[in-house]
Amino acid sequence: MSKRILLAIALVGAALTAHAQDPTKGLGGLLRQIAPGGLPVPAATPQRAPAGGDLLELLAQSVDNIDEPKEIEIGRQLAAVLLGSKPLVRDPALQRYVNRLGRWIALQSPRPQLPWTFGVLDDPGFNAFATPGGYVFVTRGLVDRVDEAELAGILSHEITHVVQKHHLKALSAKARSGLATQLLASQLRNNLAGAVSSQMLALGRDLYASGLDQADEFQSDREGVALATHAGFDPYGLPSVLQQLRSATPDNPLFTLTLSTHPPAQQRLEQLEVAMGSRLDTYSGKPPVTIAKRVQQR
Numbered sequence: 001m002s003k004r005i006l007l008a009i010a011l012v013g014a015a016l017t018a019h020a021q022d023p024t025k026g027l028g029g030l031l032r033q034i035a036p037g038g039l040p041v042p043a044a045t046p047q048r049a050p051a052g053g054d055l056l057e058l059l060a061q062s063v064d065n066i067d068e069p070k071e072i073e074i075g076r077q078l079a080a081v082l083l084g085s086k087p088l089v090r091d092p093a094l095q096r097y098v099n100r101l102g103r104w105i106a107l108q109s110p111r112p113q114l115p116w117t118f119g120v121l122d123d124p125g126f127n128a129f130a131t132p133g134g135y136v137f138v139t140r141g142l143v144d145r146v147d148e149a150e151l152a153g154i155l156s157h158e159i160t161h162v163v164q165k166h167h168l169k170a171l172s173a174k175a176r177s178g179l180a181t182q183l184l185a186s187q188l189r190n191n192l193a194g195a196v197s198s199q200m201l202a203l204g205r206d207l208y209a210s211g212l213d214q215a216d217e218f219q220s221d222r223e224g225v226a227l228a229t230h231a232g233f234d235p236y237g238l239p240s241v242l243q244q245l246r247s248a249t250p251d252n253p254l255f256t257l258t259l260s261t262h263p264p265a266q267q268r269l270e271q272l273e274v275a276m277g278s279r280l281d282t283y284s285g286k287p288p289v290t291i292a293k294r295v296q297q298r
Contacts, residue, residue, distance in 0.1 A: 056199045059175040063168050068133075071168060072115060074200070075133030078167070079117075081204040082129055082137055086121040089140050094120055097295045098143070102136055102155045105231045111163045118155070125254050126245075129208060130158040132168040141254055146241060148289040152231065153238030157224035164223075166216040167207065174203055211261025221268055222275045235280040242269050 055074055058066050066074070088095065102118030114134035121129075124141040136158045143151065161167060211217075221238065229235040246265035248255040262268070 056175055056203075059168075059172045059203075063165060063172050066168065068114075071165070072133035074168065074171070075131035075135050075162075077200045078131035078204045078207075079135040079137075081201055082121070082131070082135075082208070086123045086139075089120045089122045091120070093295050094143070094291075097291070098138065098151070098155075101148070101152065102159070105152060105155055105227060105233075106134070106159050108231045109159050109163050109227055114162070116159075125257060126248075127258050128154050128158050130161045130167065132162065132165065132171075134162055136162070143291060145244065146291070147237075148291055148294055149228075149234040149237035149286065150241045151237070151291060152228045152233040153224060154241060156228040156231070156233075157220045157238060160220040160223045160227060161212070161216065164216070164219065166212050166220070170207055170212055170216075171203055174206065175199075209257075209261070214263045217262055218268065218271050221272055225272065225276060225280070229280055229283050234284050234286045235276065236284050239269060239272055239276075242272070 098120050099118045103116050106116040116134040118136045120143055121137050121139050123139040125139050126142045128138045130136045225235050225238050242265045250259055
């Protein structure tokens with residue numbers, strides 16, 4: 001197994017440990033372990049996770065049977081899958097900023113007690129991902145194309161997925177359908193040395209390649225706008241991002257995954273227009289703040 005994957009799994013496990021010790025740290029604390037030259041130092045080795053078969057059995061039964069600790073463990077395994085394919089950007093200042101921004105918004109959500117952990121993946125594509133239990137990732141390609149209000153809208157959208165357990169429900173449906181068994185044969189050799197069960201690895205890859213139900217995306221758009229506004233950001237941040245996506249062409253490799261796993265941007269904008277109306281206009285019109293400027297201020 002590569003050193004990068006080992007480090008990724010260690011980072012995810014250590015994030016949970018850090019949060020348990022001090023809920024204000026999490027990934028932000030881990031990022032302080034990154035050396036000035038950008039090279040990460042070894043992180044603490046996580047405790048052995050519950051057997052993947054046990055988690056899969058829970059998923060195959062009912063989401064109602066999955067308590068919060070198990071939800072967090074499932075999310076940790078899926079986060080390891082994401083970090084195993086794309087490393088974190090080696091920019092401690094940027095990582096701390098995104099982590100603090102995400103944590104502030106998450107504290108305004110209905111589930112502030114989760115071990116919320118945010119990070120920027122070193123990928124040029126325009127994407128954002130979340131896992132159960134509070135792990136949220138955005139790509140460098142996305143961060144480079146948005147301002148703070150737009151990033152807040154995106155993070156609020158992903159936080160809403162976690163709050164509403166959208167990924168957990170989707171995984172449960174796939175497990176009940178027997179998809180895990182179907183995918184296992186092709187994925188078995190890619191198991192991350194036992195740190196992530198083969199079934200969870202297969203389900204995770206399929207989930208992020210196929211996306212969530214459209215109804216879940218529309219709900220996260222609506223409630224994400226409300227959450228971002230409640231956190232003090234311009235409510236039109238997310239609609240502004242959707243305007244960018246509307247003008248992106250499907251054959252642009254930087255936007256391919258986002259466009260293929262979400263409803264059409266125009267349809268999302270129309271749904272938001274109906275939901276928002278002019279009720280949030282009094283909270284809009286704030287001067288845009290670039291992420292580069294905000295990072296420099298910290």
